[in-house]
Amino acid sequence: MTTIMNLSKTAQGLMKLDFGCGQKKQPGYIGLDGFATPDVDVVHDFDQFPYPFEDNTFDEIVCNSSLEHVDDFMKTVVELHRIAKPGALIKVACPHYSGPDAYRDPTHKTFFSYFTFDVFDQGSSYLSPYHGLLKVKHRMFGVPRFTGIISYLTKQIFNRLPMTYERYLCWIFPAKTVYYELQVIKKG
Numbered sequence: 001m002t003t004i005m006n007l008s009k010t011a012q013g014l015m016k017l018d019f020g021c022g023q024k025k026q027p028g029y030i031g032l033d034g035f036a037t038p039d040v041d042v043v044h045d046f047d048q049f050p051y052p053f054e055d056n057t058f059d060e061i062v063c064n065s066s067l068e069h070v071d072d073f074m075k076t077v078v079e080l081h082r083i084a085k086p087g088a089l090i091k092v093a094c095p096h097y098s099g100p101d102a103y104r105d106p107t108h109k110t111f112f113s114y115f116t117f118d119v120f121d122q123g124s125s126y127l128s129p130y131h132g133l134l135k136v137k138h139r140m141f142g143v144p145r146f147t148g149i150i151s152y153l154t155k156q157i158f159n160r161l162p163m164t165y166e167r168y169l170c171w172i173f174p175a176k177t178v179y180y181e182l183q184v185i186k187k188g
Contacts, residue, residue, distance in 0.1 A: 014059040019080065020046070020066025029062065047071045053083040056186075063092045068102070073110040074130060077120060081133050086186040090134070092117075096141060096178045098170035112178050114139060114162040122185055135183040141165070142177030 021031035025039035032051070033040040044052055047070060061080055070076045080090060095102040097111035118124040120134040141158045143151065154173060158165045165175075 015057055015085075016060045017053075017058045017062070017083070019061055019063045020069070021064075024064075026062055026064075046076060049075060049079055051079055051083055055082055056085045057083050059085055059088050061088065061090045063090065063094075065093060065095070067092060068094050068105075068108045068110050068112065071109060077117075078130070078133070081184055081186075084184040086184060088184040089137075090180075090182040090184065092180040092182065093142075093177055096170070096175035098166075098174035099176045100174065101176065114141065114166060114178055116178075117180055117182060120182075132185055132187075135185055136180060137183050138179075138181040140179050141175040142179060143173070143175055 016026070016029040018026045018029035018031050021029070021033050021039055022035070023037045023039055025031035025041075031039045031041045032044060034043065034045050036043050042052060046066075061084055063080075067073060067076065084090060094110075094112040095108070097113060102108060102111050117134060117136050117139070119126045119128055120130045120132075121136045122132040123135065124131065141155070141162070143154045143158060158169070158173075158175065
């Protein structure tokens with residue numbers, strides 16, 4: 001496997017990866033993308049496995065509007081798990097399936113719900129080979145830019161009643177984004 005030898009740590013000594021950074025890499029992160037831009041440190045096709053990093057490399061991985069573009073979502077999450085250290089955080093932002101941005105881009109291949117990562121969550125009741133890879137620490141809907149009290153109320157209601165929201169209200173009041181904070185679980 002090809003490895004990237006000149007990775008730099010942040011001022012805090014942490015290794016951080018911006019997965020799919022495009023032209024907007026987070027400061028202090030290593031930028032990984034399938035296309036070369038000035039912000040990209042490592043160019044790699046997300047659908048080619050393994051990724052060019054050793055096991056247990058990163059303390060944090062940010063996936064901002066990138067996971068919806070991969071061909072094999074499950075395999076990608078397993079690969080991110082491989083390159084993350086035990087206890088690492090994976091922060092994800094994706095278009096929610098009810099929002100217009102989910103379907104506007106024909107390169108989107110996976111559509112995200114509040115519950116998408118439950119199949120990986122150690123606390124869920126899913127029986128799958130992926131169960132227990134992650135702990136869902138936090139998740140929330142990002143709602144359209146309403147103003148004032150309407151914005152506050154919609155966020156509160158949607159995030160307190162996610163099943164009700166997705167079942168009955170999301171096509172009336174579509175969410176723009178869904179956010180997740182995931183903790184990597186590694187046994188042994």
